[in-house]
Amino acid sequence: MTTTDTTATGTEAEARLVENRVYPPSGAFAAQANVGPDVYARAAADPVAFWEEAARRLDWAQEWHTAHEWAPPVVDPATGELSVPEARWFVGGRLNVAVNCVDRHVAAGRGAKVALHFEGEPGDRVSVTYADLQRRVAQAAHALTALGVGPGDRVVVYLPVLVETVVIALACARVGAVHSLVFGGFSAEAVRFRLEDTGAKLLVTTDGQYRRGKAVEVKSAADAAAAGLEHLEHVLVLRRTGDDTPDVPWTQGRDVWWHDVVDTQPETHEPEFFDAEHPLFVIYTSGTTGKPKGLVHTSGGYLTHASWAHWAHFDAKPDDVHWCTADLAWVTAHTYEIYGPLSNGLTQVIYEGTPDTPHRERHLEIIERYGVTVYYTAPTLIRTFMTWFGDTLPAGHDLSTVRLLGTVGEAINPEAWVWFRRNFGRDETPVVDTWWQSETGAAMIVPLPGVTPLKPGSATVALPGVDVAVVDDDGVPVGPGRSGTLVVRRPWPGMARTVWGNPERYRDSYWAKYAGKGEHGAYYVAGDGATVDDDGYVWVLGRLDDVVNVSGHRLSTIEIESALVAHPGVGEAGVTGVTDPVTGQAVAAFVVPAREPAPSADELRAQVAREIGPVAKPRHVVVVPELPKTRSGKILRRLLAQLWDGQELGDTTSLQNPWAVDQVRQAVAAARTPKENR
Structure with missing residues (x-):
């Protein structure tokens, strides 16, 4: 269970939530694991050679002549300006990403193996073999060429989770086009x-989409996004909802149907091979403030990192049925739903809909139907399951095929971790908690399930070949239990190479703060705060701006949230700092109850005081039905603070649940109203 550890230096004090539960790998799991404990020493002795070994798991048309080149940011003595850092991996090597994800498995005699089990929200299902996928990707590649799309051209994909979304992404990779996937629920402005930012030549979209049991027309939003863009030559439209959304707006000469342009193409395609540094995709950061950053990932380095990481920390086996529940537009799905599992030749489940459509047991049904062995999802969904199902899952679902669980999105609360293992994993399967970002390409801090003892709430230690640290403002590693800035001290293959069209922003956002530090001339700044415990395990505390400073006490929002979620009456909590005239900031807790009636504010304050200490008690407690989240499942704590303080909000249409904003606003108004006036 958790205990309280309070440390102080100078005028600052920090309250820490300490987790003492440890779950070592079982002997049976360790005996069959893909990776053993020796990998850490090998990778540390020669990281570049380690990544070369990982790269050789892929098929290369031409091997590289130089494994790694790195130019860190340096100050120009003449101008005083900091240079833009440049990383290159596997220089001179040439490969085709789609060949590595599809063709080579067919060539090896595995064409009849299922690549994708697709389940639509209305209940339609199709299983696509690797041979089927190869034919579909070939047709889509020919269609791209017919539409004038070639190497380096950009394609924006505005689709839900469909087989065709995977197909068009792989087809772009096959012809060397650069794809940018956009969540199908985003607004026209976001698309x-x-x-505009990518200068896309092609937009791929649908007539409509199924969302929460309804067919929703989408093409008009795509048209609004595309209006007047001279660089956009075509809009490729997939017929998904058909007669359920019969009125499809159409621009002759620009718009073309998928079934006319793709399904009529030849079923074989001769691939071209591209430089390892050729861009594969641009993925945009999300949020409600600031201009999103288009992060550029390359072909050779990204695929090396994605493929090896997936194989190692998910212990990927040939007979696995892997289900990553992320939307395909999120980076988690790029790495662990497209490129990682397919490069390793696995069978996957992809599901179009929401977890509660038509009922709350849909995910349990899907796991049972397809015999899912690896289930990878977000802490926010786990906490939602806790509020739906209580202490135990509903009876009648066989989850015995699950052999490994994973979490992603933000740090998982220890109690949610334990609940997940107990209910989905029979209290025996590993829970592989992964820390990484759109910028990093694949997991950076993650356990190896046959090697690493697990601690609920910690992503544990760095992936082999990756060097992370928690440092102070001078770049010096902090002691155990002290908070600092999470950094990466050495370049790695999956790292984003730049921000599309704005290399200076790439430098300033990620490298400038610790330029000149360390053996490699700079540290990558993740934007997260963290601590390291006595065993070297990393505990992510959330975004650096998610720390609340109450009278000099620096408090982690995630730690306070974890203390609240440990209460049996709390399903989920979002904590933020709000303006206070006396203490500068005060802790405000937005709580989703696990049952009715909700625990009282005094009861929850006492809970936090027991788990962390009196200094962390929330000043304000607001009970809400939902918390506003990004599509990746991250709680928008800054938005909660803006709602409490009555500030004007940015664009919220791209949220996973934009309706939650009004719900929180109403709850805040009620909480601010004196009881006698209610």
Whole structure:
């Protein structure tokens, strides 16, 4: 269970939530694991050679002549300006990403193996073999060429989770086009920004989409996004909802149907091979403030990192049925739903809909139907399951095929971790908690399930070949239990190479703060705060701006949230700092109850005081039905603070649940109203 550890230096004090539960790998799991404990020493002795070994798991048309080149940011003595850092991996090597994800498995005699089990929200299902996928990707590649799309051209994909979404992404990779996937629920403005920023030549979209049991027309939003963009030559439209959304707006000469342009193409395609540094995709950061950053990932380095990491920390086996529940537009799905699992030749489940459509047991049904062995999802969904199902899952679902669980999105609360293992994993399967970002390409801090003892709430230690640290403002590693800035001290293959069209922003956002530090001339700044415990395990505390400073006490929002979620009456909590005239900031807790009636504010304050200490008690407690989140499942704590302080909000249409904003606003108004006036 958790205990309290309070440390102080100078005028600052920090309250820490300490987790004492440890779950070592079982002997049976360790005996069959893909990776053993020796990998850490090998990778540390020669990281570049380690990544070369990982790269050789892929098929290369031409091997590289130089494994790694790195130019860190340096100050120009003449101008005083900091240079833009440049990383290159596997220089001179040439490969085709789609060949590595599809063709080579067919060539090896595995064409009849299922690549994708697709389940639509209305209940339609199709299983696509690797041979089927090869034919579909070939047709889509020919269609791209017919539409004038070639190497280096950009394609924006505005689709839900469909087989065709995977197909068009792989087809772009096959012809060397650069794809940018956009969540199908985003607003026209969000899509337009990505079209404009990339200078896209093609937009791929649908007539409509199924969302929460309804067919929703989408093409008009795509049209609004595309209006007047001279660089956009075509809009490729997939017929998904058909007669359920019969009125499809159409621009002759620009718009073309998928079934006319793709399904009529030849079923074989001769691939071209591209330089390892050739861009594969641009993925945009999300949020409600600031201009999104288009992060550029390359072909050779990204695929090396994605493929090896997936194989190692998910212990990927040939007979696995892997289900990553992320939307395909999120980076988690790029790495662990497209490129990682397919490069390793696995069978996957992809599901179009929401977890509660038509009922709350849909995920349990899907796991049972397809015999899912690896289930990878977000802490926010786990906490939602806790509020739906209580202490135990509903009876009648066989989850015995699950052999490994994973979490992603933000740090998982220890109690949610334990609940997940107990209910989905029979209290025996590993829970592989992964820390990484759109910028990093694949997991950076993650356990190896046959090697690493697990601690609920910690992503544990760095992936072999990756060097992370928690440092102070001078770049010096902090002691155990002290908070600092999470950094990466050495370049790695999956790292984003730049921000599309704005290399200076790439430098300033990620490298400038610790330029000149360390053996490699700079540290990558993740933007997260963290601590390291006595065993060297990293505990992510959330975004650096998610720390609340109450009278000099620096408090982690995630730690306070974890203390609240440990209460049996709390399903989920979002904590933020709000303006206070006396203490500068005060802790405000927004709580989703696990049952009715909700625990009282005094009861929850006492809970936090027991788990962390009196200094962390929330000043304000607001009970809400939902918390506003990004599509990746991250709680928008800054938005909660803006709602409490009555500030004007940015664009919220791209949220996973934009309706939650009004719900929180109403709850805040009620909480601010004196009881006698209610």
